[in-house]
Amino acid sequence: MLSALVFYIIFCYGPMYGIIIAFKDFNVKAGILGSPWAGFKHFKRLFLDPEFFKIIRNTLLINLYQLLFAFPAPVVFAIMLNEIGSKRYRRFIQTATYLPHFISWVVMAGLLIYFLSPTNGIVNYVLKALTGKTIYFMSKKEYFRSIIVISGIWKEIGWNSIIYMAAIAAIDQSQYEAAICDGANRFQRMWHITIPSILPTVSVLLIMSLGSFLGSNFDQVFNLLNPVLYETGDVFDTYVYRVGLTQFQYSYTTAIGLFRSVVGMILIVIANFLSNKLSNGEVGMW
Amino acid sequence: MLKYSKSEKVFEIFLYIILGIIAFTTIYPFIHSFSISLSDRGEALRTGWHFYPKKVDLESYRRVLSSSQIWIGYANTIFRTVVGTFLSILFTIFAAYPLSKKYLPFRSFFISMIFFTMLFGGGMIPTFILIKDIGLYNNRWVYILPGIANAYNTFVMINFLKNIPASLEESARIDGAADIKVLFKIVIPLSTPVIATMALWNGVGHWNSFMDNLLYVTEKDKFVLQEVLRQILIQDRTDSFAALLKTVEKPPAGESLKMATVMVSIIPVIIAYPFLQRYFEKGVLLGSIKG
Known part of the structure; x- marks a missing residue:
């Protein structure tokens, strides 16, 4: 019955064995074992490479902006949705905003590029009507990170709000009734009941998201990226893909990948430790 | 039933509008691209809103399919x-x-x-x-x-x-x-x-x-x-x-x-x-x- 473990050994542990090429000068003919050892050569190069610091900076900045804007967005969205009296309207909003979650980033990025186009994009059409200016969004590197964060919110706000909607639904209704008897108005009820009740869920998800702080959504960034935007938009995955697989620098990019994996693992362990501590061991991955 | 004060009602109307705008931004792209896919050349190249195809042309579907x-x-x-x-x-x-x-x-x-x-x-x-x-x-x-x-x-x-x-x-x-x-x-x-x-x-x-x-x-x-x-x-x-x-x-x-x-x-x-x-x-x- 443990036949499934074979898949883990091949596809998860197999690549881990391949990591040793980060300490070698890999060439395809000699294979993993036959390639000559190179020691820490690739790691030395990495810490002197301005490109490496560029991708770290981009990854960290995108994650930081996501933490500041994309993380709270679904929380606020769920609270707003909860305040809507009409159930049918709420249902409609949910149906509409869950939809993009199921559409691939290829399609979403394709639509986005088309809508942001300076010649016949709808966004520039509205922008021109309002301000008289048009903006070449996809060829200006200063906009790229905002586009990543905003398009991420656009695609996932509805979906990510589900968990908060569930947390709100679990609140004991008698709390609200008691508050109404005490004369609390709507804003006071939101501030003193709804928000504190979902705060544990929010903080756990926040800490968990710190575990992926060096990660990025390859599907999203790759499809929106173009060479003009490398300066602000290149992240680990896109760089490793381009330099590793299209320029054949296998060993060097494996070293970059290893660096990311190790730091990423430390971050996950810290995140889990914190969330266990915060919830007294009730919530956490292990 | 609950009675809302004026400011609470204004707040709710504001929420209806905000959420409506958010839902619009997620739904409209699909309506727009659906309309463009069915439009003829002139209409498809027109800049602006496209809520429905005005001059229908199935040629693009014929080609794609x-x-x-x-x-x-x-x-x-x-x-x-x-x-x-x-x-x-x-x-x-x-x-x-x-x-x-x-x-x-x-x-x-x-x-x-x-x-x-x-x-x-x-x-x-x-x-x-x-x-x-x-x-x-x-x-x-x-x-x-x-x-x-x-x-x-x-x-x-x-x-x-x-x-x-x-x-x-x-x-x-x-x-x-x-x-x-x-x-x-x-x-x-x-x-x-x-x-x-x-x-x-x-x-x-x-x-x-x-x-x-x-x-x-x-x-x-x-x-x-x-x-x-x-x-x-x-x-x-x-x-x-x-x-x-x-x-x-x-x-x-x-x-x-x-x-x-x-x-x-x-x-x-x-x-x-x-x-x-x-x-x-x-x-x-x-x-x-x-x-």
Whole structure:
């Protein structure tokens, strides 16, 4: 019955064995074992490479902006949705905003590029009507990170709000009734009941998201990226893909990948430790 | 009933408007691209709002549907979605069922072994070399086999199976049923909710993924739909339709062709969407239970 473990050994542990090429000068003919050892050569190069610091900076900045804007967005969205009296309207909003979650980033990025186009994009059409200016969004590197964060919110706000909607639904209704008897108005009820009740869920998800702080959504960034935007938009995955697989620098990019994996693992362990501590061991991955 | 003060009513109206705008921004792009896909050249190139196609022209659909690359992509994507989802759920159950039993020897070793893959991985390049070495490069099975080892799904499944009362299985065993029979006759039927939800995640994931195609497959007859789409939409290669372009006097605009391609690719998702909706909430909550 443990036949499934074979898949883990091949596809998860197999690549881990391949990591040793980060300490070698890999060439395809000699294979993993036959390639000559190179020691820490690739790691030395990495810490002197301005490109490496560029991708770290981009990854960290995108994650930081996501933490500041994309993380709270679904929380606020769920609270707003909860305040809507009409159930049918709420249902409609949910149906509409869950939809993009199921559409691939290829399609979403394709639509986005088309809508942001300076010649016949709808966004520039509205922008021109309002301000008289048009903006070449996809060829200006200063906009790229905002586009990543905003398009991420656009695609996932509805979906990510589900968990908060569930947390709100679990609140004991008698709390609200008691508050109404005490004369609390709507804003006071939101501030003193709804928000504190979902705060544990929010903080756990926040800490968990710190575990992926060096990660990025390859599907999203790759499809929106173009060479003009490398300066602000290149992240680990896109760089490793381009330099590793299209320029054949296998060993060097494996070293970059290893660096990311190790730091990423430390971050996950810290995140889990914190969330266990915060919830007294009730919530956490292990 | 509750009586709201004036400021509370104004606030609610404000919420209706804000949420309406958010919903509009997620729905409108699809309406717009649907209209463009059906519009003739002049209308498609007009800048501005497109809520419905004004001058209908089906030419772009005719071209998209007569492009063999789209159909190849479709066939490969359906293959990976159906076979891939089936196999990954089957093997997830195979891994999770024994691991849900406390008395399994070396249980904690196997669990840690699977768990470790969630923390650490070999990375893109070593995986690429491995795929090449084991002969999955330019092979359709590369879309399916690596995804079978999914630690997250396995843990969700283990958690679910733990809660099936042991007495049900024991009584079947007393009646002489073998392990495999217990699994297929008792455990799997009891797990349909979790299986349905997992099939939804997996199926959507398969339908939408292109990265494995980008990395491991270069032969066009093995491309999946998303990669075909990516070349048309992102890389602006509408040349697969170009051969047909000269045949009519007023060819459809490039935008119409692109949007028709988008529509053709998302229609199955849109059709399935209402049926999937009831699994959404269950699905998200399922993943948040502690392992």
